[in-house]
Amino acid sequence: MRLSQELTGQWTLPILLSLDENGGRFTPLQKKLDIVPSRLSANLKKMVADGLLLHLSPQERRHPLLPEYVLTEKGRLHREAARAVELSEEQIGHGRLSDKLWGMPILLTLNFEHGRFQEIRQSLDGITPRILSVRLQNFHDDGLISKQVLEEPRPSFLYRLEKEVKQPVKQLSHDLTSLV
Helix, strand or coil: CHHHHHCCCCCHHHHHHHCHHHCCEHHHHHHHHCCCHHHHHHHHHHHHHCCCEEECCCCCCCCCCCCEEEECHHHHHHHHHHHHHHHHHHHHCCCCHHHCCCHHHHHHHHHCCCCEHHHHHHHCCCCCHHHHHHHHHHHHHCCCEEEEEECCCCCEEEEEECHHHHHHHHHHHHHHHHHC
16 A cells, blocks of 8 residues: 555656656656656655665766666666556546545555545545545546445445446556565
């Protein structure tokens, strides 16, 4: 679950998936992703701090004046996880769900039959009730999850993955588990 949380964010997956093909160089990566340089820089710094990337020193770079990055061992593991997330997103067919904060971790939690709000919240360390509520409502509106009213012991909702979402999320869970 932690791995899927670390892959959350608008630029994390695209950077991990595009880094090698651009030689780890800042400018080609920025142009390929069509991202503002300051945003790319901030994301790269965060990924360095998280241990996913190494920022090469001027002596290690192919050109001493151009920034260059390489994946660490942890970064390569995360790249494989990013590929699994990308594949599941393609199968679900609702765009890049990992762009939304906590998107994939919520779907993975529902895969493990944690269907009540408090169960989901307790499974996801650090999620706020507000963001959980918003994501659940977004997923329900998009037809990715169902929302059933339970009357007893007190009124509450039970959330479940929709049939067409179950298999891709189950496969993603299996793929992420096999990486860890």
